[in-house]
Amino acid sequence: MGKEGKGLSVWGLTMLALGTVVGGSFFLGSSVAIRAAGPSVLLSYVIGGILVYFILSALSEMTVANPVAGSFRTYTEQAFGRGAGFTVGWVYWTGLVLAMSSEATAVSILLRGWFPALPLALLGSGIIAGVTLLNLLGAKRLSRLESGLAAFKLLAIAAFVLIAAALIAGFGTGGAGAVGLDVVRGQSIFPGGIAGIAGSMLMVMFTYAGFEVLGLAASETGNPGVTIPRAIRYTIVLLVGLYLAAIIGLFLLLPPARVSEQVSPFVSALSLYGLGWAGTVMNIVLVSAILSTMLASVFGLGRMLRSLAEEGHTPAWMRDRADIPYRGILISGGAMLAGLWLGMLLPQGVYLFLVSSGGFSLLFSYVIIMASHYRLRKRHGGPLIRQHGLRGYPYTSWIAIVSLVAILASMPLIPGQGGGLAAGVMFVVLFAGIYALTALRKARGTGRYQRRPLPVPAARVQMEAAEELEGKRERGQGIKKGAGIKQGK
Secondary structure, X not given: OXXXXXXXXXXXXXXXXXXXXXXXXXXXXXXXXXXXXXXXXXXXXXXXXXXXXXXXXXXXXXXHHOOOOOOHHHHHHHHHOHHHHHHHHHHHHHXXXXXXXXXXXXXXXXXXXXXXXXXXXXXXXXXXXXXXXXXXXOHHHHHHHHHHHHHHHHHHHHHHHHHHHHHHOOOXXXXXXXXXXXXXXXXXXXXXXXXXXXXXXXXXXXXXXXXXXXXXXXXXXXOHHHHHHHHHHHHHHHHXXXXXXXXXXXXXXXXXXXXXXXXXXXXXXXXXXXXXXXXXXXXXXXXXXXHHHHHHHHHHHHHHHHHHHHOOOOOHHHOOOOOOXXXXXHHHHHHHHHHHHHHHHOOHHHHHHHHOHHHXXXXXXXXXXXXXXXXXXXXXXXXXXXXXXXXXXXXXXXXXXXXXXXXXXXXXXXXXXXXXXXXXXXXXXXXXXXXXXXXXXXXXXHHHHHHOOOOHHHHXXXXXXXXHHHHHHHHHHHHHHHHHHHHHO
């Protein structure tokens, strides 16, 4: 867009993506996937990494061909029309706003353990205000802060892998019992079978979710054709590599039966070997992880709202004319505050029903990314760019779409996620209905204008013009007839 955003480098963009992806869902939510699939959850993470690679490759191809601020929302509109672009943009924005208001509540609960005198509402409001104001500094300054937070999270995962390796090698075990291969010996690799892997895929994809910010940041880079593909490769390698290393370390330290969904599996593993300080350290990591995710999410929310405004999908006053989408960021922050207070006013069940739509909105967006890429590339008659396209098209497109739809359909099988599917579908129907009603109203208004009788002076002018045109036509025909008679002589 403007000069402010052109400073985003490959590393800054990678850290922005990792800042969004690596959050509480991995440090805490991975326990749900481990309980469902046991050691075979490693296969789930590999499958999830392959799906992310397909989605990011498709997004990269469209982004390099057309690096716009609206990213996948704009590509959806190009592929399926304005109604689809309107619906996808608002479903994504609403779901992510509600999810981030919930994240603010989660980090407030963690912080209140250190500051018990502070009210939960005050802590949550302060966090949302802070991440919103930091986003007003612009993409270049934000990427520096995000790089620091993302690096801290990645170092925490790397540190766990190193500690696990030391414990497996026999250093500092303190006679805690089995360690290394002895932990998994005699265990079933596929305790839940195919159903266990399928049941874990939802939580695994949640731990990968957030990478779409790479597309939303495309217009903030100086050379998207080089920066975006490189950032995607670095993101994939770091994510999949660290995730797999950390999960392998977990299984070599902690039997799956001892994994609790209420406690981070990393804390449980380290505490088992006398590292009691792990709980405090992990809380610090969790706080930084959630704050980092919120910072990067507000970045994406502001750009998404600016894209909606530029296409006329919002009231005119929401449009940003500056390099930094100040209005989009402030409105998104205000909506997150409203979501936070909504959670304190509504019954808990109703609020959780709405908040759980966040996961649906992300997976729904990934389905749309793949479908839009498939249609645009088919319409184009070949790859959208000379290089960095989706390999294996169209088979990889079909595999990704079918897999993502299957994961969405499995949401009711995971405790607490059935409401996410219902709420997400409700938002899709709601926004599609709003667009349809608005379009119908505009069409009727246009029809009334066209059927309105012409004023008398205007009608008279048209009649006189028609008579003059008819006279010219008759005179022209007479000249042609006279010429024909002369030629006959």
